[in-house]
Amino acid sequence: MIGTVHYLALSAVLFSIGAVGAVVRRNVIIIFMSIELMLNAANLAFVAGSNSLGSMNGQSIVFFVMTVAAAEAAVGLAVILALFRNRQTVAADEIALLKW
Amino acid sequence: MEWLIGGIESLGVILVVLTLSALLLWVERKGSALVQNRVGANRASVLGIMPFNLGFMNTLMADPLKLFTKEDFVPANADRLGHALAPCIALFPAIVTFAAMPFGDSVSVAGRVINLQAVNLDVGLLYISALASMGVYGIVLAGWASNNRWALLGSIRGSAQMISYELAMGISLVSMILLYGTLDMQEMVRSQGKLLFGVLPAWGVFYQPVAFLILLTAGIAETKRVPFDLPECESELIAGYYTEYSGGKQACFMLSDFAEIVMVSGLVTTLFFGGWQVPYLDSNAGLSLPGMTPVALPGALITALQVGSFGVKVLFFCCLQILVRWTLPRFRYDQLMNLGWKKMMPIALLNMVATALVILLVEQGR
Amino acid sequence: MSPLAFYPLAFVCIASAMGVVLSRNPVRSALSLVASLFCLAVFYVFLQAHLVAALQIIVYAGAVMVLFLFVITLLNLESDRGLGEKPVLSAIGFGAGAIVAGGLIAALSRTSLGARAVTLVPTFGTTKVLARQLFGDYLVAFELTSMLLLVAVVGAVVLAKRDGSYEGDEQEAAVPARSEEASH
Numbered sequence: 082m083i084g085t086v087h088y089l090a091l092s093a094v095l096f097s098i099g100a101v102g103a104v105v106r107r108n109v110i111i112i113f114m115s116i117e118l119m120l121n122a123a124n125l126a127f128v129a130g131s132n133s134l135g136s137m138n139g140q141s142i143v144f145f146v147m148t149v150a151a152a153e154a155a156v157g158l159a160v161i162l163a164l165f166r167n168r169q170t171v172a173a174d175e176i177a178l179l180k181w
Numbered sequence: 182m183e184w185l186i187g188g189i190e191s192l193g194v195i196l197v198v199l200t201l202s203a204l205l206l207w208v209e210r211k212g213s214a215l216v217q218n219r220v221g222a223n224r225a226s227v228l229g230i231m232p233f234n235l236g237f238m239n240t241l242m243a244d245p246l247k248l249f250t251k252e253d254f255v256p257a258n259a260d261r262l263g264h265a266l267a268p269c270i271a272l273f274p275a276i277v278t279f280a281a282m283p284f285g286d287s288v289s290v291a292g293r294v295i296n297l298q299a300v301n302l303d304v305g306l307l308y309i310s311a312l313a314s315m316g317v318y319g320i321v322l323a324g325w326a327s328n329n330r331w332a333l334l335g336s337i338r339g340s341a342q343m344i345s346y347e348l349a350m351g352i353s354l355v356s357m358i359l360l361y362g363t364l365d366m367q368e369m370v371r372s373q374g375k376l377l378f379g380v381l382p383a384w385g386v387f388y389q390p391v392a393f394l395i396l397l398t399a400g401i402a403e404t405k406r407v408p409f410d411l412p413e414c415e416s417e418l419i420a421g422y423y424t425e426y427s428g429g430k431q432a433c434f435m436l437s438d439f440a441e442i443v444m445v446s447g448l449v450t451t452l453f454f455g456g457w458q459v460p461y462l463d464s465n466a467g468l469s470l471p472g473m474t475p476v477a478l479p480g481a482l483i484t485a486l487q488v489g490s491f492g493v494k495v496l497f498f499c500c501l502q503i504l505v506r507w508t509l510p511r512f513r514y515d516q517l518m519n520l521g522w523k524k525m526m527p528i529a530l531l532n533m534v535a536t537a538l539v540i541l542l543v544e545q546g547r
Numbered sequence: 548m549s550p551l552a553f554y555p556l557a558f559v560c561i562a563s564a565m566g567v568v569l570s571r572n573p574v575r576s577a578l579s580l581v582a583s584l585f586c587l588a589v590f591y592v593f594l595q596a597h598l599v600a601a602l603q604i605i606v607y608a609g610a611v612m613v614l615f616l617f618v619i620t621l622l623n624l625e626s627d628r629g630l631g632e633k634p635v636l637s638a639i640g641f642g643a644g645a646i647v648a649g650g651l652i653a654a655l656s657r658t659s660l661g662a663r664a665v666t667l668v669p670t671f672g673t674t675k676v677l678a679r680q681l682f683g684d685y686l687v688a689f690e691l692t693s694m695l696l697l698v699a700v701v702g703a704v705v706l707a708k709r710d711g712s713y714e715g716d717e718q719e720a721a722v723p724a725r726s727e728e729a730s731h
Contacts, residue, residue, distance in 0.1 A: 083549070083550055083553045086655055086656070086658070087553060087557075088590065088594070089655050090651075090652050090655055091557050091560065091561070091590075093648055093651035093652055093655065094561055094564075094648050094652075095560070095561065095564050095583075096647075096648075096651070097644045097645070097647045097648035097651070098561070098564045098565060098567075098568055098644065098648075099564070099568075100644055100647060101568060101640050101641055101643070101644030102567060102568035104640045104643070104644075105568070105636070105637045105640035105641065106568065108573060110573055110576075110577075110615065110618065110619060111567070111568070111573060111576050113615075114567055114576055114577065114580050114615065115567065115568060117580065117607075117611070118564055118567060118580065118583065121583075121584060121587055121607070124587070124599075124603075125587055125590060125591075128590075128591050128594050128596045128599060129594060131594075131596065132594040132595055132596070132667070135666070135667050135668070135671065137671070137672070137676055137677055137680050138680070140596050140598070140599050140672065140677055141677065141680050141681055141684075141685050143596075143599050144599070144602065144677070144681060145685075145688060145692060147602060147603070147606050147607070148692040148695065148696065149692070149695065150606075150607070150611065151606055151610065151611055151696070151699075152695050152696050152698075152699035153699075154611045154614055154615070155614070155699045155700065155702075155703040156699050156702050156703050156706065158614055158615065158618045158703075159702065159703040159704075159705075159706035159707040160706055161618060161622075162618060162621075162622070162706070162707050163706050163707065165622050166709070171622065260575075263578075302597065303597055303598075303672075303673050303674055304597045304598050304601045304674055307598065307601035307602070307605065308601055310605060311601045311602075311604035311605045311608075311609065312604070314604070314605060314608070314609030314610075315585075315604065315608060315609065317609075317613055318578070318581060318608075321613075321616055321620075322578065325574050325620070333620070337617070337620055337621075340613055340616065340617060341617070344610070344613055347609070364674055
């Protein structure tokens with residue numbers, strides 16, 4: 082029987098994959114997608130918890146996480162567009178203007 | 182038992198939708214011939230015998246047979262997996278949306294209540310709009326995997342167009358949700374069974390004519406047909422996103438186009454034209470014309486009439502969309518974007534706000 | 548949910564999540580992420596969160612990921628270096644990720660979350676209940692998110708807008724992207 086623990090374990094694995102992606106990849110868009118993956122892993126944990134506790138609070142919070150993620154995607158991709166326009170690259174390690 | 186009934190209903194719905202989509206291909210050929218004053222497809226025949234009323238069966242069989250026996254060509258530098266996956270992704274959402282479409286009232290057979298709807302979902306309308314929005318991936322994937330400039334241009338145009346018109350569509354759906362107070366498709370149809378002013382059937386179109394026009398227009402734009410066929414316009418992009426497709430895969434794209442037409446027709450019928458409701462026919466009381474005593478009818482007849490009325494309405498809107506295709510010229514790209522963003526979306530928003538205000542006032546008046 | 552449905556679906560979900568990180572081609576990464584998000588929506592359905600599942604597909608798969616794909620095709624990003632260039636650093640990253648996942652799962656295995664604590668009421672997960680909560684307990688937060696979205700739309704338009712010092716044909720290329728961003 083599949084219980085809440087299984088869902089939480091899946092969520093943990095997805096979160097770790099997202100974290101690894103955000104750390105090891107250098108393409109800004111893929112880093113961004115990895116962050117989306119981490120947010121979704123958290124959402125899965127919230128929904129599983131809501132189901133386990135019989136409380137709708139978890140689902141409400143997922144609603145807010147989705148809204149924030151959508152806003153983040155709109156602004157973040159606009160930033161990436163502006164970045165690409167100014168520096169012709171989306172590689173995170175080549176954007177080192179403030180580094181010395 | 183529950184899952185058996187659900188399975189039979191799902192299978193039936195899928196078969197009907199696929200057959201209807203294939204039939205629409207013939208309707209399209211003959212419809213275009215009608216508009217352009219020519220005879221249309223009449224060459225397919227069995228053993229040289231061609232009785233007129235069998236013509237559509239022949240064309241119906243000949244078209245898929247021709248497509249599926251042709252070479253399935255994959256360009257040299259194409260992404261093979263994506264190229265094969267794209268037609269499936271395009272076809273899948275168009276078909277599964279029908280699961281939430283109610284095609285009849287619930288009937289009780291042998292003490293068991295059967296809901297004439299493959300899946301009764303609490304979030305039926307959202308399910309449909311969610312899956313309808315998945316269709317764009319088939320196009321994006323087809324254009325990208327083909328490794329062809331025309332295809333890529335077509336798919337970029339297609340995704341921009343679908344996103345733009347989805348907004349107006351979604352907002353007009355919100356005003357319908359406000360009107361019915363539910364997301365459940367069956368409930369929506371049930372609440373359209375009453376009478377307005379004692380004469381008119383209480384169909385959504387009489388409450389929300391603006392939302393109806395916006396939904397139908399956006400629906401035609403979502404199916405990417407003339408006048409919104411910029412993703413595949415043959416004078417500029419060869420065939421747009423499916424330039425590099427042939428054989429069975431191209432047949433899948435054609436089929437998904439027609440299945441989307443059926444889907445839009447089903448959605449419009451369910452939301453605005455009473456779904457399976459027959460005017461003045463009540464599921465329990467029978468035929469009750471205004472000002473007359475109700476005439477009781479056998480339950481099986483009522484169910485048959487209701488399912489039939491849903492079919493007739495859907496067919497009507499399919500034919501209407503095909504007629505639109507052969508009547509209007511294609512938009513220019515900027516006209517398309519202006520229509521979607523500067524005209525339809527503000528109108529849909531205003532309509533939604535007005536609907537909410539009226540509903541608020543009516544609720545307070547009670 | 549039966550194990551027969553859970554494990555294959557979880558496998559697909561994790562495999563496509565790995566695809567996001569490992570693919571060299573950004574388009575393939577984005578499509579893998581769509582597959583992963585779709586699997587999550589299926590899990591939500593099994594967890595009695597029908598509205599959340601529908602929203603997941605509408606918001607993530609239908610809007611956010613289309614936006615990602617649009618930007619990727621607009622910037623014409625071909626395959627990049629992937630993970631190949633600094634294998635040692637990548638290996639350290641994956642090792643750290645494995646440790647995080649292992650630690651989380653080890654912590655989970657000690658908890659007593661096996662069975663559900665309460666039986667679900669029949670209205671659990673319906674739109675009505677969720678809506679009552681959103682417009683009741685969370686009303687202020689809900690209104691604030693609408694402000695957030697408005698700010699995001701304005702911010703995206705300002706950021707993506709060109710200064711006008713570029714050539715005309717480039718300006719045209721930016722039009723669909725701008726209208727996309729306004730969709731959120």
